Amino acid sequence: MGDGMRDVVINKAIKYGLNDSLTITGxxxxxxxxxxxxxxxxxxxxxxxxxFSVAVIEAMALGVVPVITKYxxxxxxxxxxxxxxxxxxxxxERIANKITEVLSNDKSLKELMVLSRYVVNNELxxxxxxxxxxxxxxxxxx
Numbered sequence: 001m002g003d004g005m006r007d008v009v010i011n012k013a014i015k016y017g018l019n020d021s022l023t024i025t026g027x028x029x030x031x032x033x034x035x036x037x038x039x040x041x042x043x044x045x046x047x048x049x050x051x052f053s054v055a056v057i058e059a060m061a062l063g064v065v066p067v068i069t070k071y072x073x074x075x076x077x078x079x080x081x082x083x084x085x086x087x088x089x090x091x092x093e094r095i096a097n098k099i100t101e102v103l104s105n106d107k108s109l110k111e112l113m114v115l116s117r118y119v120v121n122n123e124l125x126x127x128x129x130x131x132x133x134x135x136x137x138x139x140x141x142x
């Protein structure tokens with residue numbers, strides 16, 4: 001989804017004979033993005049730098065397992081609560097191996113999917129955020 005680095009991605013897909021398996025959608029409304037994400041098992045974010053990726057959190061909230069690089073910043077603080085092993089160095093082979101490992105065990109995959117949703121709901125829900133804000137305000141008033 002999206003079209004960042006479109007030409008690079010298309011050329012790589014052609015090189016590896018995967019161009020028939022690739023669809024670059026360009027811009028999509030958020031609801032359509034969420035509907036596609038709900039059908040996914042894994043969300044990959046191989047960023048070299050990204051202070052806080054809302055996309056990772058959105059995917060997790062939908063029960064999609066994130067595989068990210070250590071450069072995804074604050075999003076990693078949430079992913080690590082699912083599994084430290086989902087955070088990889090920026091190395092294509094290691095990322096691919098992690099994806100293969102996660103997808104090869106249905107029971108583990110389902111557990112990670114449930115845990116991804118659970119962590120987001122318990123770390124970033126409006127109720128939890130409100131309680132944390134109230135706690136900070138009360139501490140400041142003491």
